[in-house]
Amino acid sequence: MNYTLHQLQIFLKITQLKSITKASEELHLTQPAVSIQLKKFQDQFPIPLTEVTGRKLYITDFGKEIAKAAERIINEVYAINYKTMAFQGEITGLLKIAVVSTGKYVMPYFLAEFMKRNEGVELAMEVTNKARVVRSLELNEVDFALVSVLPKKLKINTVPLMPNSLFLVGSEKLEFAKNATRKKIFENLPLIYREQGSATRNAMERFITKNKLSIRKKIELMSNEAVKQAVVSGLGFSIMPLIGIKNELKNEDLHITPIKGLPIHTTWNLVWLKSKKLSPAAAAYLEFVKTNKKDLITKSFDWVKHYDKERMLVKK
Incomplete structure (x- = not known):
């Protein structure tokens, strides 16, 4: 066996999306490049990993087992990277955020600079409707959530970000x-x-x-x-x-x-459970938001004032 970490990553993404085209888009690779790596990976196994019926790609039972092993290997590699950076004094870990669908126009601007400064942090951001966001928060599946209406039944901490x-x-x-x-x-x-x-x-x-x-x-x-x-x-x-x-x-x-x-x-709020024990990455992000939110709003959302203050003939 002589497969590479790159091939494992590509194969895992293909099994997750069940599509070479979608995998190539998410990995920012060309479709031929992904197909070539899949073939090279497959050539190292005597049993098929995938099969195509019509135009649909299926993962074989053997392929599913290999995908599980690939995920474990990749996670271990990430863990090694995290530990290395942690020993060097860098912030590492996974930052998980749930965002209401309209919040996708807001949240990236409060993340970009933080992610640039902390290359050891990985981001998982789910964009969905309010009901699903609140559910993710309630189940402690995320570090933070971005909402414009505060959930009433949960005990949460909040940082107001900007008007909506x-x-x-x-x-x-x-x-x-x-x-x-x-x-x-x-x-x-x-x-x-x-x-x-x-x-x-x-x-x-x-x-x-x-x-x-x-x-x-x-x-x-x-x-x-x-x-x-x-x-x-x-x-x-x-x-x-x-x-x-x-x-x-x-x-x-x-x-x-x-x-x-x-x-x-309304107001866009970054919220998290009061009972939540923030990871080093989450704690660092919270401090970043509190310290930099005014500058970030001025830089990216100053245009909003034009419409909020605009005086127009109002219909009765």
Whole structure:
């Protein structure tokens, strides 16, 4: 046997994704390069590791056993690297963060510099809806979570990061009368919702209920990106976080519709369980956020002020 650590990493990724194409994308390699390494790895075993039926890749039982062994070997190598860096005084370990889907427009900017400074830290970031994020926090599966609405039933510590503002947005492809009231806008135009469990959806529903608005047609989509593209296409309007539509506003693909009672203001918070024993990597990250958050906000999110302070004719 003469396989390499690189081949083990490629094979493990293929077994996880069950696709050479997806594995090549995630590993930032070309598809031919991944295929060649898989063949070289396979050539060292008399039993097939994978098989292709139609266009679908399957992992054989033997391949699954080899994948388990590969994962153990890779984890041991990581452990050696961590120990080496720890003895050199560097921060090492795995930092696990759960982020609500819209938070993907926020969290990377609070991570990039920290990860550059601490090469021994690895990051696992799950992006999902609020319900799943809170569940991950509750089960102690993550170090931190990023949320715009604090979970009420958990005992948590919080660090407020920055404001989160939600506006009614649409495209020029879907028009309404210039003198239309708030009531008429919501009655006559399709409104696009996020899925159940989304904090954005909850905020939208509270606004509609509080103002006793009637909805003509409701469309439900499963991600913020899907909602954004649907609004750009003219499929409907939606109440969306400003943080996720910067480029679309700049390019005039989307426009803010001034409405009384909007924007809705919440706050992005980094939260963690009070009972959580933070790892050295997590503790270092928390200190980094507390020390640098003002500079990070000024550097990456100063543009938000333009829209939050903008004075527009508000529809009654």
